[in-house]
Amino acid sequence: MTELAAAPERRWSIGNLEQRVQRWFWRRSRRRAALSLSLVLFIWQFGATSAGWLGYRLPWLGQLPPPADVLVAWLDLALEPSYWLSWLASGARVAMGFAAALSIGVPFGLLLADFAWFRGVAHPVFELLRPVPPLAWVPAAIIFWPTQELSIAFVIFLGAFYPIVINVLGGARELDVRLLQTARSLGASRWQILRRLLWPAVLPSLAVGMEVGIGITWEVVVAAEMISGGGSGGAAAAGGGLGFLIWSSYVGGSYPQIVVGMASIGLAGYASSALLRWVGTRLTPWRESDT
Amino acid sequence: MPALTSQRRGALRLDRVVKAYTSGGASVLAVDGCSFDVAAGEICVVVGPSGCGKSTLLAAIAGFHGIDAGTIHLDDRVLCAPGRQPEVGPDRVVVFQQGALFPWKTNLENVAFGPIVQKRVRRAQAFERAATLLAEAGLADALHAYPGEMSSGARRRVEIARALMMDPAVLLLDEPYRALDALTKSVMHEALLEVHARRPVTVFFITHDLAEAVFLGDQVVIMTARPCRPKHVLRVDIPRPRTRAVLSTPRYEELVGEAAALVSEEARQAFDAGDKEHWA
Numbered sequence: 347m348t349e350l351a352a353a354p355e356r357r358w359s360i361g362n363l364e365q366r367v368q369r370w371f372w373r374r375s376r377r378r379a380a381l382s383l384s385l386v387l388f389i390w391q392f393g394a395t396s397a398g399w400l401g402y403r404l405p406w407l408g409q410l411p412p413p414a415d416v417l418v419a420w421l422d423l424a425l426e427p428s429y430w431l432s433w434l435a436s437g438a439r440v441a442m443g444f445a446a447a448l449s450i451g452v453p454f455g456l457l458l459a460d461f462a463w464f465r466g467v468a469h470p471v472f473e474l475l476r477p478v479p480p481l482a483w484v485p486a487a488i489i490f491w492p493t494q495e496l497s498i499a500f501v502i503f504l505g506a507f508y509p510i511v512i513n514v515l516g517g518a519r520e521l522d523v524r525l526l527q528t529a530r531s532l533g534a535s536r537w538q539i540l541r542r543l544l545w546p547a548v549l550p551s552l553a554v555g556m557e558v559g560i561g562i563t564w565e566v567v568v569a570a571e572m573i574s575g576g577g578s579g580g581a582a583a584a585g586g587g588l589g590f591l592i593w594s595s596y597v598g599g600s601y602p603q604i605v606v607g608m609a610s611i612g613l614a615g616y617a618s619s620a621l622l623r624w625v626g627t628r629l630t631p632w633r634e635s636d637t
Numbered sequence: 638m639p640a641l642t643s644q645r646r647g648a649l650r651l652d653r654v655v656k657a658y659t660s661g662g663a664s665v666l667a668v669d670g671c672s673f674d675v676a677a678g679e680i681c682v683v684v685g686p687s688g689c690g691k692s693t694l695l696a697a698i699a700g701f702h703g704i705d706a707g708t709i710h711l712d713d714r715v716l717c718a719p720g721r722q723p724e725v726g727p728d729r730v731v732v733f734q735q736g737a738l739f740p741w742k743t744n745l746e747n748v749a750f751g752p753i754v755q756k757r758v759r760r761a762q763a764f765e766r767a768a769t770l771l772a773e774a775g776l777a778d779a780l781h782a783y784p785g786e787m788s789s790g791a792r793r794r795v796e797i798a799r800a801l802m803m804d805p806a807v808l809l810l811d812e813p814y815r816a817l818d819a820l821t822k823s824v825m826h827e828a829l830l831e832v833h834a835r836r837p838v839t840v841f842f843i844t845h846d847l848a849e850a851v852f853l854g855d856q857v858v859i860m861t862a863r864p865c866r867p868k869h870v871l872r873v874d875i876p877r878p879r880t881r882a883v884l885s886t887p888r889y890e891e892l893v894g895e896a897a898a899l900v901s902e903e904a905r906q907a908f909d910a911g912d913k914e915h916w917a
Contacts, residue, residue, distance in 0.1 A: 531699060532803065533751055538754045542754070632740050632783040
């Protein structure tokens with residue numbers, strides 16, 4: 347009867363993957379997404395080429411490189427390893443900063459939630475520093491840290507750290523008193539309450555905090571790369587990251603490439619949020635029925 | 638399987654219990670001079686006007702807070718006395734009104750939680766017994782479901798199974814069926830009586846529902862309005878096992894009527910007193 351402890355498999359199998367992909371693709375929301383995206387592309391193309399159609403440039407849209415040019419620039423770039431190295435550089439920075447934010451932010455949030463004396467000491471400092479935007483830290487970070495890479499990672503860390511801590515703290519505060527009383531009356535020790543009550547209670551809001559945090563991370567990495575000149579790679583752009591790609595495209599006057607850089611960041615951010623959402627639902631299987 | 642009935646335990650004796658708390662700077666007497674006995678294995682139902690302090694009494698027995706005067710005994714042991722650090726214990730398990738199952742644990746894990754955290758038994762053994770209790774509660778199919786996936790009636794049954802898992806001397810139920818609809822409620826009553834017949838644990842049951850009180854209880858303690866003390870103790874002499882057939886007997890109706898008269902008298906007094914206080 348030892349298997350009783352293990353819940354039956356809830357995981358999906360590779361076997362029905364094709365079906366699942368098809369179902370995913372044909373859902374109504376996907377069709378709507380496809381429609382809205384193509385509409386945006388159409389308006390963009392129309393507006394960007396308005397000089398030819400209408401004889402004058404539409405404001406704003408007329409300044410844009412048309413999507414077709416962007417696509418061509420994208421294909422060109424995709425053949426160059428430096429483009430993919432930019433992805434790698436920015437992705438590695440985000441991953442490093444985010445991992446640091448997670449591994450420091452979660453214990454910090456739990457300490458704030460569970461220990462009144464720690465909250466008394468640390469919370470005022472935390473609240474004082476929180477409104478300082480991560481980008482305002484860039485000069486200080488450059489001075490603090492020996493390498494530019496570390497300074498960028500630090501600024502990214504700050505971007506994700508605050509939302510993670512705030513959400514962990516908020517989740518812990520929402521823990522129902524009756525659950526605490528029940529756990530105590532069932533004989534749980536202080537450590538067990540932390541591990542078996544506080545931790546799972548915090549997970550749903552931690553998932554939210556991670557999603558918010560990763561978004562800020564991408565905002566920050568781009569700006570930090572623009573400001574710091576892209577780290578060690580410099581003008582070679584390879585080590586510069588996607589932010590530096592945008593900046594150097596601007597400086598070099600290659601406007602389609604700017605848009606490629608922007609779209610790349612959009613994709614990267616979307617993918618990382620989707621990944622974290624997936625992780626979040628894995629971490630909180632009891633909430634599957636809610637959605 | 639430990640012998641549950643070999644020696645009857647779980648007799649409660651409340652002796653002139655007083656409990657005050659401060660609210661907005663003023664000291665309010667919640668319980669004053671409250672004395673009554675609950676015999677081991679009895680179902681004692683406590684009814685009284687809302688906010689009279691019944692739940693305060695229950696929380697004191699559970700060990701969530703101390704008392705200011707008097708004593709509460711469980712069998713030969715002093716549970717509560719003034720100046721004594723309140724102590725929660727697995728011998729007195731509370732089932733709350735809105736339910737307090739751990740949402741992130743399956744039913745089985747919820748029920749097995751107590752013995753596992755106490756490391757009293759091996760995990761496998763705890764799960765096995767939890768599965769037995771859940772099966773007895775009619776939930777053999779829902780072992781691995783999460784509480785959020787179940788009806789509120791089923792959740793309450795899981796919760797009672799979790800409490801019984803501790804082999805408690807006293808089961809403390811604070812309006813456990815309040816949020817349930819009438820149909821579910823009647824099913825739950827019979828389920829509780831069935832469980833109680835199988836494992837005769839002392840039950841301390843708070844409710845507003847007099848029909849429920851008389852149907853379930855060996856004695857119904859009708860409380861005065863704040864401060865709370867027994868106004869009248871009604872012995873329910875309807876033999877067990879009780880089934881729904883009891884509900885249409887004259888004796889049952891008579892007892893419910895008697896309880897209703899006592900409660901409404903008390904409620905009216907409380908209402909008048911409240912009014913006076915308000916206009917003074």
